[in-house]
Amino acid sequence: MLSNLFGKKSDHPMADMKSAMALLEDLPRNDPRKMLMELTEWVESVGDNTDFKLDHQFAVLSLLDETAQPFVRKLAREYFVPHELDRFQENRLWLLLGNWSHHAAKAYVAVFDRYCNGDKGAGAIKAQLPLLAVRALHTLTGRLKYISAHYGPLDPGLWGMVARIGRHAEQNQYLDTRVELYPGSADSATARCELARMLGWYGCGIGALSPLYMHLTERIVGQYCNSLTIASQQSLDSLFCFDLDHPAAPLRVKAGARVQPSTRFVGMAGMLSLLEGLLKELDRNVVPQELNLGGSYAAEVVREAVQYLLDYLTDPPLRRSPRRGIKVNLAVANGFGRLLENTDVSLDFNAEQLHWEIEDISASGFRTVISSQGTDSIRIGSLLGIQPDGVAHWGAAVVRRLMRDDANRLHVGAEVLANQLASVTLGGALRDDGMYALWLMAKPGEPAGEVRLLMKADTFSAQRSLQASLGDKRYLLMPIGLDEKGDDYDLARFRAIEQETGED
16 A cells, blocks of 8 residues: 555655656556556555545545546546456456545545544535535445446445445535536536435445446436425325335335434435436437437447337336245356357257356246356356256246345346247258257247247347257248347247148
């Protein structure tokens, strides 16, 4: 720790503003990664130094944070991309951005706590208290986002920090005081807005999203955070609740639940019309210029993020069938190619498999806990082939939730697409390398005359009908639509018309 290298306050290179600014001039601005790494070390040093007067500590911290912002934005654009990053590059960027967000949040909260404790220099920053609170909440949201991007366990103290800031802002009546978040920011911010942004975004089930969609949903909620509400009284619009006395992750409001005076309610109904309007523009393949996503993204990608938020706010996901706490040994094939290898397409019955012990299971999904070693390729949206012990056929599932615990074990939640599937060969002018597909046997309640196929990625076309044989029957498959697009598969829906032998 750099803070351990310095003794008295006067010996610290940032003990006065002039020397701090001179030091920043010597940093490697042409190397964003190295620049952010060095700024992170200085923020850690300044945040830990209680010998500084509080006004000086806040001034130097603000200088370091404002200097870092262009580099943070550049590296975040490199990290949150639609395509899969090289594992080394992804880990390097995540560590840089995660360390920065951790130490920046810790430093701002340390300054805030010193102010609340009346430390020397507190009076000098009283007028800047709204800015301090907004910056602290903003950096805590960043910390939350980068922990979530690796599905890691949250610091149990994080929600306590959020509660302390929210309560203080309420009691001292600066919850709605507008400040400029950073010099040159297009929009002003308030502590209420930043608090609602964090609680509303995190409450929308982000553990079911890939890192890219975590980022996009966070930016979209931030764009419209002025439409969110936080109140001490529950209303029909209340969606999530957060207890200032017993801080924990925001919970969905339940009718008839006991309410404490310390409970605050987050409403997001005001955002619905804004999201619907945005969706109409995206349907025209237009990303509005005023929508600040921290980078350039295709309209279709942004549309999926907006649709997720709309779906969650209007029809939140509910467990469709009860889970049973029974243990089942499961052979698992990770990815479309591996799933094909384990069917009779290739007659390769020695294809690579994983073996998981399922802890609870239902008709629509399962949950398991596995060692994180060797599971780097398992992500949100990963396709899994599944075969329970004693069952002859394979089924298919998709990873919907991930979480790492304190022991670095990976908690996996998956939705079962089909309990049984069959390999088919497709006709209809497909390339030779895209001929094979997997026919998902219908579950009870699915529409008659329709079929879902798992196909190689980018194989589906809405303008092309296909032919397939299943058993001794031949079918004409007329495309209905693409249900889901994964990294290595298309999940498509077709209308299946049985054909007579010899019929074109």
